Amino acid sequence: MRIRLTVPENTSSSLVEKLNAWEATITARDSSGSQLSFVCEIEPGFFRDCDILVRNLQGRMEILAVSVHFEGDTHVDDIADHVDLQPSLPTKGSADPIAQLSEKIQKQTISSAAPKKVEAKQNQCSTCSAVVGDAKEYREHFKSDWHKHNLKRKTRNLPPLTADECSADVNLGDSKSDLKDYSF
Incomplete structure (x- = not known):
C-alpha cells in the first residue's frame, strides 16, 4: 500500500x-x-x-x-485468463496430453449431464416457530393474522399458537381467556 x-x-x-x-x-x-x-x-x-x-x-x-502492484506482480485480471488453476494430475496410463484433455472433457460432460435437483430455501419464522416456503411466502406470512396474533402473544411472553389454534382462537372469539392471558 x-x-x-x-x-x-x-x-x-x-x-x-x-x-x-x-x-x-x-x-x-x-x-x-x-x-x-x-x-x-x-x-x-x-x-x-x-x-x-x-x-x-x-x-x-x-x-x-491501498493496492500497489510492482512490475512482474500477478494481478487478478491475469488469473481470470486461466481456466484451471490447479495443476492437472496425471491419469492412470495416459501420458499423452490429448488423452488427458479428452478424459477431462468426458468427466465434465458426464457431471453436467446429470440433472441437478434444485430445492427452494425454506425460511423459518422465529415468532410462530413455523417453516414457511420461499421468500415470497415468507413475506406474506408476516402480513397474516396468525403472525400478528403470535407477535402480540410474544410481547406478553406467551408461547406461539399453531395456525389451526390461532384461527380457532380468533374465530371463537374466546375473549375471556385472551383477557386473562393479556392482562394489562
Missing part, C-alpha cells in the same frame, strides 16, 4: 530506520518547515505498527493507495 507519513524533523531518523526494517520503499521525501513528509510503499501487514509509530512520533499518516 502507498502511504504518506508526516513527522517532526527531529524524529524522522527513527521512522526511516523502522521503514528500512519493514523493507518499505520510500518513493518521495519533502520537507516543509519543521516537518518531513515521506511517501512510501509498505506491506499492508505493517500498517498498524506504522500507524502506532507515527502517532508516537507526534506525526500523521495518510493512505494514498
Whole structure:
C-alpha cells in the first residue's frame, strides 16, 4: 500500500530506520518547515505498527493507495485468463496430453449431464416457530393474522399458537381467556 507519513524533523531518523526494517520503499521525501513528509510503499501487514509509530512520533499518516502492484506482480485480471488453476494430475496410463484433455472433457460432460435437483430455501419464522416456503411466502406470512396474533402473544411472553389454534382462537372469539392471558 502507498502511504504518506508526516513527522517532526527531529524524529524522522527513527521512522526511516523502522521503514528500512519493514523493507518499505520510500518513493518521495519533502520537507516543509519543521516537518518531513515521506511517501512510501509498505506491506499492508505493517500498517498498524506504522500507524502506532507515527502517532508516537507526534506525526500523521495518510493512505494514498491501498493496492500497489510492482512490475512482474500477478494481478487478478491475469488469473481470470486461466481456466484451471490447479495443476492437472496425471491419469492412470495416459501420458499423452490429448488423452488427458479428452478424459477431462468426458468427466465434465458426464457431471453436467446429470440433472441437478434444485430445492427452494425454506425460511423459518422465529415468532410462530413455523417453516414457511420461499421468500415470497415468507413475506406474506408476516402480513397474516396468525403472525400478528403470535407477535402480540410474544410481547406478553406467551408461547406461539399453531395456525389451526390461532384461527380457532380468533374465530371463537374466546375473549375471556385472551383477557386473562393479556392482562394489562
